[in-house]
Amino acid sequence: MSIIEPYALFEKARKQCPNPFTLESVITANEVWGEVITNLPSLNEHIDRQISEAISEIKQKYSRKKGITIKGDRGTGKSHIIHRIWKKISQQGDSIFSYIGPCSNPKRINSHVRFYLADSFNHQDIKGVSQWQKLAAAAIKTLKGTDYEEKYRHYIEKCDSPNELKKYIINIQTKETLEVFFDELVEAILENSSNIDYSFLRAILFLLLKNLKDAQIAFAWIKGEEHSEFKKVHLPEFSLEQQEDKSIWMIQQICKLADIASLPVLICFDQLDSARTDSDSGDSPAETTAKCIDQIYFQCSNVILICCVISDTWIEIEQMGSGIPDRVGQSLVTAQPPNAEQMVELVKLRLNWFYKENHLNSNDYANLFPFEEAKIRNVASQAAGVRDLMKWCAEQFETAEIIPGQIIEKPHINPIEKNKKEFLDKYKELLKRIDVPIKDDDKLAAIITCNMKMIPAEGTANIVVTQVQQISYKNHDLHLIIIGYDCLDNRNVKIGVRVSEATNGNTFNAVMKRLLDYKKYGITRGCLVRSTSVPKNWKQGNQLKDQLENQQGGEVVVLTKEEMKPLVVIETIYNDAENYGFNKEEVTNLVKDLRLVADNKLICEILSAPN
CATH class of the missing domain: 3.40.50 (Rossmann fold)
Incomplete structure (x- = not known):
């Protein structure tokens, strides 16, 4: 191999691969659970x-x-x-571990914590065991040394391998005997652990079965979601108001059960x-x-x-x-900022990622190539934070001489265009790694509201937005009202929007009745945003939906992950603007200039009049 060839490969990789120093400038929930480039x-x-x-x-x-x-x-x-x-x-x-991100509805903070704590426990350890399975198996293991040890010996023996325990239960128990088996198991466990609630423990044991239908129903109950089949698995139903009150109680129960297992x-x-x-x-x-x-x-x-x-x-x-x-x-x-030595290590980690992604041999290059260690230490000595260092490295990485003797001309870049490029790089990178919050109406509504405020003055194809009102969150209330002018129909509009992923017919009916009350909110049109169709057996729900669409000129807009994801990214960058290297005004102006919201299909569907 010639001296030039490794550098030619590096140069080719630099042109084709993302700049390693612009990636993951902020850790999202995905990286908390997954992998990060620069873990030091x-x-x-x-x-x-x-x-x-x-x-x-x-x-x-x-x-x-x-x-x-x-x-x-x-x-x-x-x-x-x-x-x-x-x-x-x-x-x-x-x-056992849970991660709680920001709450969109401060009036339901307890429910928010319960929801994401339950979601966190669904994450699996390196053996592929969820934290819920670990808790359920630990509860069964408490029968060791009791009068019930002989009866449940084969189950207890498999508690250290919850997936094996799951398979054993499914093989031994039929669909008809499973409920009775869990009832008897709960009663046996509670004889020695009487401070645990019966229904709670029953729901936890169902979670051993992971993806089976009864396990999914039990999981919805623990999270505080609604489900039409709670009665089927003999779990009590609570109203929305009761759910908020029950949330700390549910966390308390989880802590008690984990205590039994010394977790x-x-x-x-x-x-x-x-x-x-x-x-x-x-x-x-x-x-x-x-x-x-x-x-x-x-x-x-x-x-x-x-x-x-x-x-x-x-x-x-x-x-x-x-x-x-x-x-x-x-x-x-x-938390202390990294010292000079650690700054150098952080740069090495990013370069190692670049080598690995592009199948380059790091031994072919000088230490820290294409940087000079003295310059990195100089940046670090100026009390620069990690993000300042990464920004400096990103710029140097783009323009550094790679092939010996080759002169890289630094093109003159308009500061506005540079800012726009930096924003788009962050936006595109986040699109690849961010998730859409599922079944969290308030969070989804907060994302839509945030984005609606970033529509440029000229509006979307049909609507000029003049004001976005966020409604004070109350049970079943509208989430937001959009005031504007419909350029196609030449009239003022006031659109009331409600996001509802309700899986309970009564809750859906309550939401729809609020949405249909045009007089109360002074709206000209109601818009329901929902990812799934209204079940056919919801007779009243379908009647209310029909009233919205066919009698009151409203519409139901289908929420898809593909259309929602860009909005999640924009809201994430906006809320954490400083960490991404912008201020909130800059983010708003960039989104307007790039028409990232104005041309989003979901936003346009919400704003446009129904066909």
Whole structure:
């Protein structure tokens, strides 16, 4: 191989592959559960140690609960710490872990935590076992050494391999005997663990069966979702108001069950400053979350509550009364920015990713090629954060001389076009790795509302939007009202929008009745946004849908993941604008200029008059 060839391969890869220094500038929920390019265990290892010590204390009953606040400026690796916690737990299995992102509806913060905690426990460890399965198997294992050990011996023996236990139950029990089997099993377990609720334990045992229908019904019950078949598996039904009250109780039950298995429960709260202020109480997102954490702290044991905040957000919490800061920040630890050595290591990690993705041999290149270590250290010495360093590296990576003797001319780039390109790079990268929140009406509505405010002055193809009103969240109420002018029909419009993924007929009916009350909201048209069709056996629901479409000039718009995903990305960048290298005004203007919302099919369907 000639001296030139490795550099020619590098140059070819640089042109074809994404710039490694623009990727994953912000950790999303996907990366918390998955993989990250720049995980540097030595960065903030003092916090990793503190959390490991807290797990050990709870496990050995030296403490019953712990509140840990991780404080640090943007770009100091707080979310990376959470990622490492889960990675370690998924390998060692000494505790169970949940990740709670920002809440869209502050009035339902408890339900939000319950929903995402339940969702978190569906994630699997390195053996392919979900955290729910681990809990259910642990409950069965408590029968060891009791009068029931002989009866359930074959089940107990398989508790250390929950997937084998699942197969055994499915093979031994028929569809007809399964319910009776679980009823008797619950009663046996509760003889020695009487502080666990009967219905809760029954639902947990169903989760051993993973994807079977009864397991899915039980999972919906635990999450606080609605389901028409709760009675079928003998689980009690609760109203929407009761669900909010029951949420902390459900978390309490989870902590009790985990305690039996000596598995501390970690609940990690992240991105507290990305949510919405409560319009009634005036509480900031941080204050709303802190109050929820405080409730859990008071009512639950066997729990570690971890809260990631920037310094300004911690000041808000610190000023709260009633001893809340003392519990939320029972242990206050500070995330430190990387030192010069760690900065160099972070650059190496990104370069190694680039080599691996492009099948390049790192030994063919000088250390840190195409950079000079002295220059990286110089950037680090100027008190630059990780994001500043990554930005510098990204620019240098694009223009560095790769093939010896080849001169790279730096083209003059218009600052506006450069900003636009940087935004589009972030936008396209996030599109590949972000998920659409499923069955979270309030979150989906918040995303649509945020995006509606980024429609340019000239509007969409048909509608000029003049105002977007976010409704104060109440049960079954509209989510937003859009005021504008219909250029095709030459008239003013006021569109009421409600997102409803309801799986319960009564809830759907309540939503539709609000949406049909044009007089109350002063709207000219109602719009229901929903991903699934209304079941044919919902007689009243279909009548109300027909009234909306055929009598009141409204419409039902089908929500698809493909059309929703770009809106999720835009809202994510907007809410965390500073971390992505912009401010919120810049994001709004860029989205308007690029017509990313104005030309989105879902947005256009909501705004356009029904055919």
